[in-house]
Amino acid sequence: MKLFTIDSDGKLTSYKEQLFRDENKETDLEKLLEENPEYFFEDSKVLVIGRQVPTNLGTWIDLLGLDKYGNTVLIELKRGKTPRDTIAQLLEYASFIENLDYESLNLIYQSYIGEEPSLDTYHQEYFAIDLDQTVSFNKSTKLVIVAQEISSSIKQTSLYLRKKGFDIYCMEFKYFHNHASERMITCDFVVGEESFLKTEINPSVSLPKTDEKKFLASLDSNGRVVYEKLFEFAKNNNLFIRWGSKGFSLNLGLENGFVGLFFGYPPTSVFKQSIYSGFEEITKKVNNSEEIIEHLRLELEQTGFFESARSNLKWIIRKPENQTEIDRLLSIITKLTEKIRRNGLKG
Numbered sequence: 001m002k003l004f005t006i007d008s009d010g011k012l013t014s015y016k017e018q019l020f021r022d023e024n025k026e027t028d029l030e031k032l033l034e035e036n037p038e039y040f041f042e043d044s045k046v047l048v049i050g051r052q053v054p055t056n057l058g059t060w061i062d063l064l065g066l067d068k069y070g071n072t073v074l075i076e077l078k079r080g081k082t083p084r085d086t087i088a089q090l091l092e093y094a095s096f097i098e099n100l101d102y103e104s105l106n107l108i109y110q111s112y113i114g115e116e117p118s119l120d121t122y123h124q125e126y127f128a129i130d131l132d133q134t135v136s137f138n139k140s141t142k143l144v145i146v147a148q149e150i151s152s153s154i155k156q157t158s159l160y161l162r163k164k165g166f167d168i169y170c171m172e173f174k175y176f177h178n179h180a181s182e183r184m185i186t187c188d189f190v191v192g193e194e195s196f197l198k199t200e201i202n203p204s205v206s207l208p209k210t211d212e213k214k215f216l217a218s219l220d221s222n223g224r225v226v227y228e229k230l231f232e233f234a235k236n237n238n239l240f241i242r243w244g245s246k247g248f249s250l251n252l253g254l255e256n257g258f259v260g261l262f263f264g265y266p267p268t269s270v271f272k273q274s275i276y277s278g279f280e281e282i283t284k285k286v287n288n289s290e291e292i293i294e295h296l297r298l299e300l301e302q303t304g305f306f307e308s309a310r311s312n313l314k315w316i317i318r319k320p321e322n323q324t325e326i327d328r329l330l331s332i333i334t335k336l337t338e339k340i341r342r343n344g345l346k347g
Contacts, residue, residue: 017174017175017176029077029146029173030051030062030063030077033048033063033075033077033146034048034051034063037065040146040171045067045068045127046065046066046067046073046075047065047066047067047122047123047126047127048063048064048065049064049065049066049105049108049109049112049113049119050063050064050108050109050111050112050205051063051064051112051205052205053108053205055092055093055096056096057092057096059089059092059093061074061076061093061096061097062075062076062077063075064097064108066105066123066137067142068127068129069135069136069139070123070135070136070137070138070139071138071139071140071141071142072097072100072105072137072138072140072141072142073141073142073144074090074093074094074097074141074142074143074144075144075146076089076090076093076143076144076145076146077146077147078145078146078147078150078154083151083153083154083157084153086145086154087154087157087158087161090143090145090168091143093143094141094143094166097138097141098138098141100138101137101138102119102120102137102138105119105137105138106118106119106120109122111206112205112206112207113207113244113245114206114207114209114243114244114245114246114247116244116245116246116247116263117263117276117278117280117312118280119137120135120137120310121276121309121310121311121312122270122271123135124310125270125271125309126270140167141167142167142168142169143166143167143168143169144168144169144170144171145158145168145169145170145171146171146173147170147171147172147173148172148173148174148175149172150170150171150172150190150191154170155170155190155191158170158191158192159191162191162192167192168191168192169191169192170190170191170192171190172190206245207245208245209243209244209245210243210244210245210246210247210248211243212231212241212243215227215243215247215248215264215266216228218266218267218268219266219267219273220267220273221320222273222317222318222319222320222321223266223267223273223317225320225321225326226275226317226321226326227264229326229330230250230264230275230326230329230330233330233333234250237334237337238253239251239252239253239261239333239337240253240258242260246265246266246268246269247263247264247265247266247269247271248263248264249261249262249263249264249278249281250262250263250264250333252337252340252341254340254341254344254345256344256345256347257285257345257347259278259281259282259285259286259340259345260278260281261278261281261282261333261336261337262275262276262277262278262333263275263276263278264276271314272316273316273317273318274314274315274316274317275314275315275317275329276309276312276313276314277296277297277300277306277309277312277313277314278312279293279296279297279311279312280311280312282296282340284346285345285346286340286343286344286345286346287343287344287345287346288343292336292339292340292343295339296332296336297313299332299335300313300332301313303315303325303328303329303332305321305325315329
C-alpha cells in the first residue's frame with residue numbers, strides 16, 4: 001500500500017512504510033490499542049477493562065475488553081513469538097478467561113480504572129444501553145491477534161479454529177511516516193472480517209490516577225463551581241477524596257473502615273461531567289442500608305436535578321447551577337453521613 005499527502009499545489013509527498021518496532025517500543029502499540037479501541041474496532045466497539053491482566057498460570061494478557069453484549073474480548077499482540085507460541089498462548093488465556101464470573105471481571109476493571117462505580121454501570125454508560133436492557137457478562141469470548149504482519153501459518157490455524165467454533169480474529173496493521181515526521185497507522189482484519197472473559201484474580205496494571213488540580217483543570221466553568229464547593233465541603237466535614245483514573249469518590253471514614261458516598265466525573269469521562277450516587281457502596285458496607293438508601297433516593301429525586309442511572313441516580317452538570325442547588329446536595333450529604341455514623345459499618 002502506498003500513501004501520499006497532497007499539498008495546496010497538488011504535489012504528492014509519500015508516506016514510507018516502516019517496521020513499527022524500529023521506531024517504537026513494544027508497549028507503544030499496546031497503549032495505542034488501549035486508548036483508541038474505537039478506531040481499531042470501528043464496527044464492533046470494545047471497552048478495555050484491563051491491561052497486562054495476570055492469569056492463574058503466571059502469564060499476562062495484553063488487553064482485556066468487553067463488547068456491547070458483555071462478551072469478553074481478549075487482545076494479544078504478536079511480539080516476535082513463533083506462530084505456534086502465539087496460538088497456544090491465546091488458547092491458554094481463553095481457558096482462563098472462560099472461568100471468570102462478573103465479580104472477577106469487576107475486580108479486574110476496578111483495579112485497572114481506579115475508584116469508579118461498578119463494571120455494569122460503566123458498561124451501560126459506555127455503550128449507551130437502555131436501563132431496562134439486561135447484559136449477561138462473559139457468555140462467550142472473542143480472541144484477537146494483532147500484528148504488523150500476520151503469517152500464513154497463523155492465518156491458516158485461525159481459519160481452522162473458526163471452522164471449529166472458536167471466535168478468533170487476526171488484525172494486521174501498517175505503519176507509515178513521512179519526511180515531516182507525521183505518522184500513520186492503517187489496520188484491517190485479515191481473518192474474521194465477515195463477522196466480527198471463577199478464578200482468583202490478582203490486580204492488573206493500573207491507569208495513573210488523577211488529582212484535584214488535574215481534575216479541576218478538566219472541567220468547564222459550570223462543573224468547576226460545583227466541584228470546588230464539594231471539595232471545600234469535604235475538607236471542612238472530615239470527608240476524604242479517593243482519586244481514580246479520571247474521577248473520584250467522596251468517602252466517609254469510620255473506625256472500622258470507610259464508605260463511598262458519591263462519585264464525581266469530568267466531561268471527558270464516559271459518565272460526562274456528573275455526580276453519581278454510591279448505592280452499591282452503602283449496601284455493601286453500611287448497617288441498615290436498605291432504609292438509608294430509600295431515604296437518600298427520595299431526597300435526590302426530589303431535588304429535580306438528579307435523574308435515573310440504572311440502579312443509581314446521577315446529576316449531569318450541563319448548565320450554571322445556583323447556590324441553592326449546590327447547598328441542597330451538601331445538606332443531603334450531611335444527613336447521609338449522620339445516618340451512616342449512627343448505624344455504623346458492617347463487620
